[in-house]
Amino acid sequence: MSNRTLPVNIQGNHACALGAVAAGCRFYAGYPITPSSEVAERMSAELPKVGGIFIQMEDEIGSMGAIIGASMGGSKVMTATSGPGFSLKQENIGYAAMTETPCVVVNVMRGGPSTGMPTRPAQGDVMQARWGTHGDHPAIVLVPSSVKEVFDETVRAFNLAETLRTPVILLIDEVVGHLVETIALPKASELDLVDRKWADGPKKGFQPFAVTDDMVPPMPRPGDGYRAHFTGLTHDESGFPTQKPEKVAQAVGRILDKLERHRDLIESYEALQTDDAELLVVAYGITGRSARKAVAMARDKGLKAGLLRPITLWPFPEAALKEATKNARHVLVPEMNAGQLCYEVERICGTERIARLNRFDGEAISPAHILEKIEELA
Amino acid sequence: MAVAESVDNFEINDYLRLEMMPHFLCPGCGHGIAMRALLWAVHELGIDKNKLAIVSGIGCSGRMGAYVDANTFHVTHGRPLAFATGLALARPDLEVVVITGDGDALAIGGNHLIHACRRNLRMTCLLLNNEVYGMTGGQVSPTTSENRLTTTTPAGNLEPVFDACKLAEAAGAGLVGREVTLQTPTLKDLIKEGLAYPGFAFIEVISDCTEIFGRKNDLGNSPEMILSQKKSMRPDSYGTVVDEPFRPNSLPTGVLARNDRPEYGETYRNFAKSKQGRAK
Numbered sequence: 001m002s003n004r005t006l007p008v009n010i011q012g013n014h015a016c017a018l019g020a021v022a023a024g025c026r027f028y029a030g031y032p033i034t035p036s037s038e039v040a041e042r043m044s045a046e047l048p049k050v051g052g053i054f055i056q057m058e059d060e061i062g063s064m065g066a067i068i069g070a071s072m073g074g075s076k077v078m079t080a081t082s083g084p085g086f087s088l089k090q091e092n093i094g095y096a097a098m099t100e101t102p103c104v105v106v107n108v109m110r111g112g113p114s115t116g117m118p119t120r121p122a123q124g125d126v127m128q129a130r131w132g133t134h135g136d137h138p139a140i141v142l143v144p145s146s147v148k149e150v151f152d153e154t155v156r157a158f159n160l161a162e163t164l165r166t167p168v169i170l171l172i173d174e175v176v177g178h179l180v181e182t183i184a185l186p187k188a189s190e191l192d193l194v195d196r197k198w199a200d201g202p203k204k205g206f207q208p209f210a211v212t213d214d215m216v217p218p219m220p221r222p223g224d225g226y227r228a229h230f231t232g233l234t235h236d237e238s239g240f241p242t243q244k245p246e247k248v249a250q251a252v253g254r255i256l257d258k259l260e261r262h263r264d265l266i267e268s269y270e271a272l273q274t275d276d277a278e279l280l281v282v283a284y285g286i287t288g289r290s291a292r293k294a295v296a297m298a299r300d301k302g303l304k305a306g307l308l309r310p311i312t313l314w315p316f317p318e319a320a321l322k323e324a325t326k327n328a329r330h331v332l333v334p335e336m337n338a339g340q341l342c343y344e345v346e347r348i349c350g351t352e353r354i355a356r357l358n359r360f361d362g363e364a365i366s367p368a369h370i371l372e373k374i375e376e377l378a
Numbered sequence: 379m380a381v382a383e384s385v386d387n388f389e390i391n392d393y394l395r396l397e398m399m400p401h402f403l404c405p406g407c408g409h410g411i412a413m414r415a416l417l418w419a420v421h422e423l424g425i426d427k428n429k430l431a432i433v434s435g436i437g438c439s440g441r442m443g444a445y446v447d448a449n450t451f452h453v454t455h456g457r458p459l460a461f462a463t464g465l466a467l468a469r470p471d472l473e474v475v476v477i478t479g480d481g482d483a484l485a486i487g488g489n490h491l492i493h494a495c496r497r498n499l500r501m502t503c504l505l506l507n508n509e510v511y512g513m514t515g516g517q518v519s520p521t522t523s524e525n526r527l528t529t530t531t532p533a534g535n536l537e538p539v540f541d542a543c544k545l546a547e548a549a550g551a552g553l554v555g556r557e558v559t560l561q562t563p564t565l566k567d568l569i570k571e572g573l574a575y576p577g578f579a580f581i582e583v584i585s586d587c588t589e590i591f592g593r594k595n596d597l598g599n600s601p602e603m604i605l606s607q608k609k610s611m612r613p614d615s616y617g618t619v620v621d622e623p624f625r626p627n628s629l630p631t632g633v634l635a636r637n638d639r640p641e642y643g644e645t646y647r648n649f650a651k652s653k654q655g656r657a658k
Contacts, residue, residue, distance in 0.1 A: 055646075062493070
C-alpha cells in the first residue's frame with residue numbers, strides 16, 4: 001500500500017476491498033451477487049499479491065463458513081454479499097458471534113424483499129443486520145456514506161472484529177458501492193491496525209472463554225498447543241456445552257456485555273449543526289449525504305436544521321442522539337425503506353417528535369426531497 | 379504431513395478428553411468404533427495432536443469432536459466441509475479431519491460435499507452413515523434403506539438411497555473409500571490411507587444406530603446389526619472400483635476410487651507466489 005498515496009478514482013466496492021487488504025485481511029470467501037461482486041473481483045486480484053487467499057465458494061452459506069474456519073485458523077477474514085446472500089449467511093453469523101470468531105461481513109444493500117431489484121439501491125436490511133440471526137446476539141453494524149468512508153470503515157470493521165472477537169457487518173448501499181470518487185488512500189504506516197489477542201499463557205487449565213476484565217478472552221490458535229473446543233452450543237468458560245442456567249446466563253450475558261462495555265470504541269457518527277437544531281435529520285449511508293445537503297439548504301433559508309448521521313448503526317449512538325435532539329421540536333428520519341431505523345430513534349426520542357420520509361422504489365432520496373419535508377415540518 | 383511410523387501400543391485414552399466422559403452416544407452406537415479407528419490411525423501415523431484439527435457438523439457424528447483431545451470445531455449443520463475449506467487453506471500445516479453424518483453431508487450439506495470433492499483440497503472427510511437422523515429422534519435420511527421404518531416414514535421409506543461413495547467419486551474426490559465398523563483394524567488402515575493422501579479423501583463408515591433405527595426396524599442388538607453389515611460386505615471388491623450399482627445389502631468396501639490430481643491448496647499457493655513481488 002505504501003506507494004498508493006496519490007489520489008485515485010475508485011468505486012466504493014473497490015475501496016472496501018483495498019481497505020480490507022490494508023487492514024490485514026488475508027482470507028476472503030465469497031459468492032457472486034449483484035451489487036457486491038466487485039468486492040470479490042478486487043479481492044481475487046489483490047489477495048494473492050500479499051500472500052492472502054481468495055476463494056469463490058459454492059454458495060453464500062459456504063462462504064460464511066469458510067471465512068469463519070480461516071479466522072479460527074488465525075487469518076483476518078472477510079466476505080461480501082447482498083440481500084438474498086445476507087439472508088443465507090445469517091446462521092453462520094450467529095455461529096461467529098457465539099464462538100467469538102472475528103470476521104467482517106459486507107452487505108451491499110439492494111432492493112428487496114426476495115430477489116427484489118439487484119441493481120437498485122435500498123436500505124432495507126437495517127433490522128436484519130441487527131436481528132438477522134436467531135437468539136440474543138451482539139451486533140456491530142457500520143454504514144459508510146462515501147467512498148473514502150467505505151475504506152476507513154472497512155479498516156475499522158477489522159479492528160473492531162479483532163478487538164472484540166465478534167462479527168462486524170458493513171452495510172453499504174448500492175449507491176455508495178458503485179459510486180466512483182477521488183480519494184487519497186492512506187499509507188500503510190498511517191493506519192492503526194489491531195490484531196486479536198492470542199492466548200499465550202499456560203496450556204494446562206486454559207479456559208478459552210474465560211470472563212476477563214474486558215470481556216474479551218484471548219483466542220487459542222490451533223497448533224499452539226491449547227487444543228481448544230469451539231461449538232455453537234451454549235458453552236461455559238471451558239468451551240464445552242452447558243445447560244446450567246447460571247453458566248448460560250453468564251456466557252450469553254458476556255458476549256452481549258462486551259459490546260456495551262466498548263460502546264466508546266464502536267460508536268461513530270457525524271453531528272452537523274446540532275447545537276441549536278430545532279429540526280434534526282437522522283440519516284445514514286447515501287441518504288445521510290442527501291440530508292447533509294438538505295440541511296445546508298435549509299440553513300440558507302434560515303431554518304434551524306441539523307444532522308445526526310450515524311456511522312455506527314448498531315449499537316446505535318444513543319447518547320449522541322439524545323444530545324442532538326435536546327432542542328429539537330422535530331426529528332426527521334429519511335430512509336430508503338418503509339421505516340426501520342426510525343423505530344430505534346422513536347425508542348430514544350419518543351414517538352411525538354418523529355417524522356418519517358420513506359422511499360422503497362429503487363430510487364435514492366434527493367436533497368430536495370428532504371428539504372421539502374423539512375420545510376413542511378418547520 | 380509429519381509421518382513418523384509408530385510401533386508403540388495404541389492407548390486411546392492418550393487421545394481423549396477424559397474429563398468429557400461418559401460420552402453421550404447410545405449403547406451399541408457404531409460411532410465410537412469409528413472414533414477409535416480414527417484415533418488409532420492418527421497414532422500410527424504419529425500425527426501431533428496439536429496439529430490435528432477436527433471439524434464436525436451437527437448430529438450424533440458431530441458430537442465426536444468434543445471427546446477428542448485436539449483442536450476441535452463443532453460447527454453448523456451441514457457446513458463442516460465449508461469451515462474446513464477455510465481452515466485448511468489458511469493453515470496448510472494442520473491435519474484437517476471432517477466428521478459428518480449422512481444427513482449432515484448428503485442432505486443439508488450436499489453442496490459442500492460435491493464441491494469439496496471437486497476442489498481436492500487436502501483433508502480427510504469421514505462420513506458416519508447410520509441411515510438415520512438419530513439426534514432428532516430417528517427421521518428418514520438420504521441413506522435410509524428402502525422400506526425402512528423411521529419416525530417420518532411410518533409406512534416404510536419410499537425414496538431411493540444415495541450412494542455417497544459414487545457421488546464423491548463422480549464429483550472428483552482424490553480418494554474414495556468405504557468400510558464397516560466391525561473390521562476396526564481395516565477401517566483404521568483405510569483412514570490412515572486417507573490421512574496420508576495428498577488431496578481430498580472421502581471415507582464412508584457404515585455405522586449403526588441400534589437404539590433408534592435398529593429398534594424401530596427390529597434389526598436386533600448392536601452385535602447383530604454390525605455382523606449383518608459384514609455379511610453383506612463384498613471383500614472381493616476391496617481395492618477395486620465400484621462397478622455395480624449400490625444396493626443396501628451389497629456394500630463394496632475398501633478403497634473404491636482414486637483420482638490423483640493436483641491438490642488445490644498447493645495449486646493456489648503456487649499461483650499466489652507467482653503474483654508476489656509483482657505488485658505495482
